[in-house]
Structures are given as C-alpha cells and as structure tokens.
Amino acid sequence: MSKAKPRAISVLVVDDHEVVLAGIRSVLQLxxxxxxxxxxxxxxxxxxxxxxxxxxxxxxxxxLPDRSGIDICRDILSACPETRVxxxxxxxxxxxxxxxVLAGAHGYVLKDIRTSTLVDTIRAVASGESLLDPTVAKxxxxxxxxxxxxxxxxxxxxxSPQEERILPLIAQGKTNKEIAxxxxxxxxxxxxxxxxxxxxxxxxxxxxxxAFYVEQGRNGLGSFTE
Numbered sequence: 001m002s003k004a005k006p007r008a009i010s011v012l013v014v015d016d017h018e019v020v021l022a023g024i025r026s027v028l029q030l031x032x033x034x035x036x037x038x039x040x041x042x043x044x045x046x047x048x049x050x051x052x053x054x055x056x057x058x059x060x061x062x063x064l065p066d067r068s069g070i071d072i073c074r075d076i077l078s079a080c081p082e083t084r085v086x087x088x089x090x091x092x093x094x095x096x097x098x099x100x101v102l103a104g105a106h107g108y109v110l111k112d113i114r115t116s117t118l119v120d121t122i123r124a125v126a127s128g129e130s131l132l133d134p135t136v137a138k139x140x141x142x143x144x145x146x147x148x149x150x151x152x153x154x155x156x157x158x159x160s161p162q163e164e165r166i167l168p169l170i171a172q173g174k175t176n177k178e179i180a181x182x183x184x185x186x187x188x189x190x191x192x193x194x195x196x197x198x199x200x201x202x203x204x205x206x207x208x209x210x211a212f213y214v215e216q217g218r219n220g221l222g223s224f225t226e
Contacts, residue, residue, distance in 0.1 A: 014046030
C-alpha cells in the first residue's frame with residue numbers, strides 16, 4: 001500500500017502589482033509541494049480571501065491601494081490563527097520592519113530575493129520558523145536585543161518551570177504537537193501554557209517568544225540554555 005502524498009503548502013498572495021503576481025505564480029507552479037490557492041490585489045480582498053481559504057501562508061506586500069499590509073496582517077492573524085504571514089516587499093527601512101514584527105509577521109523578505117530562496121523561505125515559515133531577510137535582520141535584531149534586555153529579567157521571573165522548558169522549543173521552531181510529544185503533555189495543555197506565557201511576556205506571536213529566548217541567552221539573563 002503506497003503512502004499518502006503529503007499535502008501541499010497552500011499560499012495566498014496579496015500584492016497589487018500584476019507582474020509580481022504573475023512572477024510568483026510562474027515560480028510556484030513548478031514547485032510540487034507548494035500550491036498558490038489565490039491572489040488578491042487589495043487589502044480588503046486579501047483579508048476576505050484569507051478568511052475564506054485559510055491558507056498555510058499569506059505572502060503579503062506592505063503597501064496596498066486601500067490599506068497597509070501591516071494593518072491587515074493583524075486582521076488575518078486574528079481571523080486565521082493557524083495562518084502564517086510572510087511579507088514580500090521592497091521596503092527595508094527599520095520602522096517598517098519593526099511594525100511588521102510587532103504586527104505578528106512570521107517572516108520578512110525583500111523582492112530582490114532569489115526565487116529558490118523565496119521557495120525555501122515559504123517552506124520554512126510554513127513549518128513554524130520565523131525568518132528575516134539578511135538585509136534588514138541586523139538592524140531589527142539590534143532593536144529586539146535592546147527591547148528584550150530592558151524587560152527580560154522581570155519577565156523571566158514570572159515564568160513557571162514548564163514555561164521555561166517550552167521557550168527553547170519554540171525557539172527551535174517546534175510545533176505545538178512536537179512540544180507536546182517532547183514534554184509528554186497534551187496539545188491542549190501546551191496551548192494553555194503558551195497563552196499564559198504570552199500574557200506574562202506581553203507578546204502575541206511565537207516569533208516574539210523566540211526572540212525573547214535568544215536575547216535572554218545573549219544578555220546572560222534567566223536560567224535558559226541554548
């Protein structure tokens with residue numbers, strides 16, 4: 001009996017440039033494990049399609065005709081908690097990248113990215129990783145370091161031992177199911193721990209928890225080890 005074929009990663013693209021949409025479509029048509037399920041040229045239509053399709057990944061531009069991609073990033077994640085948002089844009093300024101991270105984005109890459117790298121990034125983001133384009137990563141990580149160092153000590157003291165064990169697993173990109181197996185817990189229990197931990201740390205996304213964990217290690221704070 002043959003094994004069932006793995007389900008392809010579903011991708012919705014939201015961008016108002018026809019050339020970009022056509023280019024992404026032509027690239028993804030050649031990738032068997034990724035399927036472009038829809039395309040939208042406005043924020044409003046993109047949000048509606050995301051709610052309808054519930055894709056694995058939304059590939060989103062920053063500047064759209066009707067609203068900012070950063071604004072609808074929050075709306076998409078609220079409507080579709082399991083969907084992951086990857087920004088694909090030409091904007092590399094620090095303020096825009098910061099806003100995207102704070103909105104809950106799982107990745108941020110620039111439009112001059114190689115097609116093979118874009119494909120790999122979509123796969124990585126769909127699997128639970130959070131990635132930044134090397135061009136913007138250094139500035140953004142510096143900001144995250146300063147932010148984390150400012151609050152890390154008091155926040156770390158609020159975490160329970162189980163929450164401390166979960167943090168490095170999040171930083172490794174593990175899913176709730178994988179964390180549950182590693183810690184011999186139910187997925188529901190893991191979700192409860194995550195909700196409590198997010199509330200204590202004042203964050204909303206896994207990428208922010210991972211950044212907090214990394215910065216604790218760099219600043220010698222808390223009891224975590226790499």
